[in-house]
Amino acid sequence: TYYVPQTITLTCSLAGAQIHYTTNGMDPTESDPSVASGGTLVVDAGTTVKANAWKIGWTASTTRSQTYTLKVGAPVISPGGGAYPDAQIVTISTATPGASLAYTLDGSEPTAVRPVVASGGTLEIDRSSTLRVKGFRLGWLDSAGASASYLVAADTASVPTFDPNPGTFVETQLVSIASTMPGAVIRYTTDDSEPGPDSPVYVGPVAVDITMTLQAKAFAAGLLPSATASGLYEITGSEVVATPGFDPGPG
DSSP states (O other): OBSSOEEEEEOOSSTTOEEEEESSSSOOOTTSOEEETTEEEEEOSSEEEEEEEEOTTSOOOOOEEEEEOBBOOOOEEESOSEEESSOEEEEEEOSSTTOEEEEESBSOOOOTTSOEEETTEEEEEOSSEEEEEEEEOTTSBOOOOEEEEEEEOSSBOOOOEEESOSEEESSOEEEEEEOSSTTOEEEEESSSOOOOTTSOBOOSOEEEOSSEEEEEEEEOTTSBOOOOEEEEEEEGGGTSOOOOOOSSOOO
């Protein structure tokens, strides 16, 4: 399998032999195109090349057959996916000359009838999108797909807040986490790790019954994730037995 057209050299060890070849799957005859030993032909689509050698006064050689599979090279996307503060000019390319690169920006699978650009063409990504690209060329196998996700935002989500604020307490605290960003999803951790896309989603007050560091981050569509809110909650009641009481009181 090759990703660019191939120049094939045909040779025969017998001096003066003439090599006849076909690219239509039929065995060659002396009426088919020919080259001298060392001659070349260009294969620019998937094909099977068959060749025989002839020389006057000699019996013709046996037929040699070789199949060449041509496949569009996998697209390259630059710059790659990631979070960016503003629109990005993205270049898509392939090693295969003459290929068309079809793309989508909604995460769906590209087809040959999608919008296309030539190799080296550019796209402007001005909003959060998932770019998928695939290469096509007539007579060639379709390329493998390539994809990149872009988060384009001019701002970040607001930092979450805790209620009650971090501090020292003698009993379990139910800590509420809030964000001023409408529609934001808050994710949190209690194991000192940085909150990320796979961290638990905040759906209600977090029961803090032992000393821990509570961390939270807000995620909102079209915005960069917020900075991390972090607070140490020290629960002394989990370590010191409460003082006994008397009822009724002394008297």
